[in-house]
Amino acid sequence: DTAVSQTPKYLVTQMGNDKSIKCEQNLGHDTMYWYKQDSKKFLKIMFSYNNKELIINETVPNRFSPKSPDKAHLNLHINSLELGDSAVYFCASSFLRASGTDTQYFGPGTRLTVL
Amino acid sequence: KNQVEQSPQSLIILEGKNCTLQCNYTVSPFSNLRWYKQDTGRGPVSLTIMTFSENTKSNGRYTATLDADTKQSSLHITASQLSDSASYICVVVHSGNTPLVFGKGTRLSVIA
Numbered sequence: 001d002t003a004v005s006q007t008p009k010y011l012v013t014q015m016g017n018d019k020s021i022k023c024e025q026n027l028g029h030d031t032m033y034w035y036k037q038d039s040k041k042f043l044k045i046m047f048s049y050n051n052k053e054l055i056i057n058e059t060v061p062n063r064f065s066p067k068s069p070d071k072a073h074l075n076l077h078i079n080s081l082e083l084g085d086s087a088v089y090f091c092a093s094s095f096l097r098a099s100g101t102d103t104q105y106f107g108p109g110t111r112l113t114v115l
Numbered sequence: 116k117n118q119v120e121q122s123p124q125s126l127i128i129l130e131g132k133n134c135t136l137q138c139n140y141t142v143s144p145f146s147n148l149r150w151y152k153q154d155t156g157r158g159p160v161s162l163t164i165m166t167f168s169e170n171t172k173s174n175g176r177y178t179a180t181l182d183a184d185t186k187q188s189s190l191h192i193t194a195s196q197l198s199d200s201a202s203y204i205c206v207v208v209h210s211g212n213t214p215l216v217f218g219k220g221t222r223l224s225v226i227a
């Protein structure tokens with residue numbers, strides 16, 4: 001009955017590899033997000049999708065590519081991983097777009113470690 | 116430049132005591148302001164959301180205030196409990212292309 005789920009919870013990989021993180025929400029929300037939280041615990045939005053359409057695309061390297069097969073899923077694919085990509089990645093969802101007033105629900109996070 | 120500054124960076128209080136966390140912002144145009152609680156190893160959980168016209172909003176022992184004129188918000192925690200130990204993050208939302216501006220959070224530790 002988890003509202004926003006992410007897999008895997010932990011991901012350890014070598015520099016240069018390609019990896020994906022999956023996110024699913026069962027809340028019926030129209031908007032989904034990816035956030036990155038660095039070692040200093042600073043959260044920053046990366047992407048936002050509304051009904052499978054890219055709404056927000058912050059200044060992130062094009063090695064990061066979000067993919068939304070349907071409005072309940074927003075996966076994050078990362079190519080050519082670098083040491084600086086090590087962080088915790090959070091998926092979130094909400095009914096309305098990011099500038100609305102409804103609550104965003106966050107997933108448990110995926111801790112990515114690049115060696 | 117849109118910014119959100121939180122203070123203090125960290126805080127230690129005794130169980131049962133009250134505390135107030137501060138958030139100052141320069142985000143414009145303003146849409147709403149949110150406070151999140153993030154336990155260690157977990158995703159943030161929404162505590163309050165306030166629009167321009169709201170001065171105060173409560174959620175149990177958490178009370179947020181907003182002064183849109185001075186661009187300041189505070190989160191007051193009453194009768195703190197050990198489970199309040201977490202990071203508290205202030206987020207200001209505007210209607211631009213990059214609508215969410217996050218503060219760096221205040222790390223609260225409640226000790227017995």
